[in-house]
């Protein structure tokens with residue numbers, strides 16, 4: 001079974017986010033980066049399917065040069081090889097043209113299964129995998145919490161709202177978007193890290209793939225959210241903050 | 257037609273409540289842009305639901321009926337709604353940002369060579385055109401987006417972004433339409449929805465909840481917040497990553513895929529305040545947030561906020577609460 005995992009490198013979760021001079025993106029100079037959380041779960045799901053069924057796990061990532069570190073981490077965890085669509089100006093691609101870029105890179109691989117995360121931590125559009133499925137003419141399912149592959153098909157557990165689930169079956173090849181928590185993530189071993197250095201990372205560019213940036217929607221500006229509620233911030237040392245809060249909860253909010 | 261098409265959501269004849277929030281967004285946008293609004297409900301046997309929509313201040317209602325829409329599949333939903341959008345030719349298609357919409361709407365927009373603006377929180381009018389807001393970085397920043405492509409343009413609306421007022425008006429006309437579907441081309445085969453084993457705790461009945469998030473760092477630190485919860489006489493709840501890691505059982509998860517709660521007191525510890533968490537607890541009467549990041553989105557909805565390291569604040573608070581309640 002050949003499984004392609006679309007993996008995005010995003011700013012680390014606890015980063016201090018500073019808006020850059022253009023007002024349209026972040027100042028990346030003091031950011032650190034990591035693998036988008038659900039994508040790490042998608043990779044783990046792929047590695048487990050390979051352990052059950054044999055085959056190959058190929059990582060696909062579009063991003064600037066720095067994305068190599070995310071790719072190497074995935075290879076160290078056990079992916080067999082990678083495709084890096086190296087592109088500095090990804091911000092010029094809207095969701096559709098970005099998906100076109102990934103679909104173009106994926107199409108020649110003819111994978112049995114394409115896994116993506118359900119949503120990126122930075123843009124959060126939650127769409128790239130579903131659009132890729134449409135562009136590639138493949139069936140899809142989203143917010144997946146379990147994958148059983150058998151012969152020509154796949155049976156998945158979709159998360160619905162408020163604690164409900166549903167099983168759905170479909171033929172392969174297919175695209176699935178994976179939800180965080182589907183499995184337990186593994187760590188890279190020292191051996192894995194060493195081996196990763198020798199694994200193939202194929203570089204491609206948008207020009208080579210024949211995909212142009214498009215903007216059916218354009219990002220005009222980014223800014224700090226506007227506060228809707230008047231929050232009383234309690235200052236002081238921890239003991240003072242605690243004492244003030246207890247006062248407020250007792251006499252103002254009357255909840256204790 | 258030019259106008260706004262609002263797609264509502266139902267399953268087995270029951271409305272998804274976010275349908276009416278999307279409808280409110282559509283009605284407001286229609287007023288601002290002087291465009292008529294059509295509301296659509298799709299499924300099998302939906303004419304009764306369609307007549308309910310007719311009293312909701314819209315200009316027209318469509319009941320989109322087909323055998324193959326009886327149980328939701330992405331392929332059937334995309335094909336049926338594609339057919340309707342080609343038939344009606346609206347300027348905007350608005351949808352509630354439900355899990356079902358996440359599943360089919362990106363594919364639908366792609367059929368038209370368009371981009372869905374997903375999970376929008378509102379819009380402003382700039383030079384006569386709508387500019388939509390979305391959250392980036394899990395709510396830490398907001399972005400303004402504008403459509404550059406001709407109609408149809410697709411927008412989904414975040415939970416809680418618009419108020420679902422029950423506006424009454426003269427009844428709009430209801431038309432029934434049957435999309436042309438190639439049933440043999442539908443690829444997903446769904447089974448019946450189910451819940452995991454019965455829940456041992458019912459957080460929705462709790463008067464006080466102390467909820468813990470990833471700021472707690474490791475499983476071994478959970479007892480720290482358990483003690484705080486005990487001091488308050490509160491139930492312990494958690495954000496998703498805590499349950500994903502197995503540090504607390506799934507049944508204690510609050511949010512869109514967990515429980516919805518509305519206690520008198522909701523005290524969050526080391527939770528950032530992503531929308532999927534907020535939708536599960538926004539109805540709480542008094543919200544307290546403890547977080548080391550003053551910019552954490554949870555502070556946008558908190559009544560009382562403490563910026564600080566939870567490992568200092570929580571023990572101090574546990575002591576203070578014990579003293580106050582003894």
Ligand SMILES: Cc1cc2nc3c(=O)[nH]c(=O)nc-3n(C[C@H](O)[C@H](O)[C@H](O)COP(=O)(O)OP(=O)(O)OC[C@H]3O[C@@H](n4cnc5c(N)ncnc54)[C@H](O)[C@@H]3O)c2cc1C
Nearest residue numbers: 469470471495496511512513514526527528532533548566
């Ligand atoms: C379809 C879908 C469904 C989802 N359903 C749910 C759901 O039902 N429930 C849910 O909760 N999430 C859900 N999520 C996930 C959600 O988007 C967030 O990822 C999640 O809520 C984040 O959890 P968190 O706030 O605990 O972690 P983080 O976002 O990592 O936040 C941790 C916070 O702790 C603070 N912190 C760190 N260290 C300290 C310290 N020492 N002292 C004080 N503060 C500290 C940080 O400043 C940060 O704000 C869902 C996501 C998707 C896409």
Ligand SMILES: Nc1ncnc2c1ncn2[C@@H]1O[C@H](COP(=O)(O)O)[C@@H](O)[C@H]1O
Nearest residue numbers: 006007062116117119120125126127128
């Ligand atoms: N630049 C990228 N490179 C590789 N995969 C990506 C990229 N952007 C998005 N994806 C995949 O698409 C998923 C959803 O992203 P999004 O639609 O931006 O929320 C992510 O979890 C990734 O699996």
